[in-house]
Amino acid sequence: MGALLTRRTHGVYIIAATPFTESGAVDFDSLDRLVAFYEGHGVTGITILGMMGEADKLSPEERHQVVDRVLARTDLPVVVGVSDPGLASLCALGRYAMERGAAGVMVAPTRGPAREDRIEGYFHAVAQGLGADVPLVYQDFPLSTGVAVSPALIRRLSQDLPQMVMLKHEDWPGLTKISALRDHEADPAVARLSILCGNGGLYLPQELARGADGAMTGFAYPEALVQSVALHAAGQVEAAEDLFDRYLPILRHEQQPGWGLALRKHILMRRGAIACAATRAPGPRLGARDIEELERLMRRTEIRLKER
Template structure:
């Protein structure tokens, strides 16, 4: 059985895409192949049904089927399930279903509404009460997508007051100072440590690691880049970590285009043999022939860049 996420969790919890057929159905065979692909590249865990997993476009039955497929394939690898939902009862039900099936925790984003911290604070207290005290929570802080900024002070209050909130998915941008503040808080007696994994495609991963992040929770189509960067950093080889990471930056940057980037990510995953189709579920981005040729060129350039000597553990 996989270990539950906790305040010491580290490494790369890759955000998994959800493969669809060209007709728009969930492709469970590709999903199993994708899990194998991620595992083969050494990830520490998986996160499914996040924003880039297109969970908001799925029915409840489809979400449960995705959970079933991934957990049946992932073995003892920790799996975090995105359970955010406008309805608290739906969120609690999916959380319980996930944990009963063997998930290692759930990820929750603030509910839509006024950008007031008292409302967000009350919401997470309600979530923790609704899902039960045995369910570890990863709080997703992604104000660029949600429009709901969460201060480091509020994150700390929630982490202190709610034992279940053990992990932060940090996606504030700019946000390096927030990581520094959160880690600085932990020098005070009685302050609980918080696992911090970062998103935004990994754009700022080397700097985030240097500020005190424990790893990444994002979905770059080259998971080995994230895994090796984190491993080199952990080994104290920070310059080598940045040198390696820099080789991937052009294609990583291309994949981070708002809205369109998911199409790029899925296309690259398809070209790498991880999924059968690059289809996104409507409404979603579609790659034109020019877009595909552009991505192919970036992949070829990366392959040439990787032919040189690379720092390895």
């Protein structure tokens, strides 16, 4: 069992894929391999059942099975995505995960009118339903949810709800949001908020420079995230960005809307982390030319890294 999330949590919490067989069943043997792969590349923690984990395509029983398998396999802190249209289902999964040793749960705002009073009321209801002892991550991903919120609302929620200890920052563009949140903390009365960033890590060097504590995303080269964050934390800012730049072509390719998950799973398969690159239907499937293109980028990435 890993430590609970706090307002000082930092590092790289990798967003885990959910491996499937060609027939669409959850591949638990590959899930074991994937956890070992992430551990071997030095991640700080693991986040499961996120959007990249295809959680919305899993049955409640499968979600429980994934939680059980990962928590049994690793001593790293594990964050569980519990977003659900139904508040009762969300809270039930959250309590299940915490009882089995999760470090915290992640929740995105529900789709609907982008009114801040609606979002504020929703997160108060989530916090009450989960309980004050459950560390809560606000997933701020308006490109997916359609719900954009201001830094002021995030700060207000963080102040009013002591258990909301982390922001998963995926607003795009969103660098000014990070700066605004850190500027708030110049006031001693304002509690610090841990900020880990997503979007595949596409803007990670700039986000770290703005005050982010690390990454929470699923780039299929987790070592790029781990090493970049470590170098930046050590004060080697230019070295961190130089290293990160070597991965940019394939990272950018992996960020294609609609196709990114299939690309990412193919890379994980080619790197030996999972047995099959299938997404669960309905989901994208790469063609021969897509694969040829991607594997060329993988070869170019390896050459760039050897040159370094």
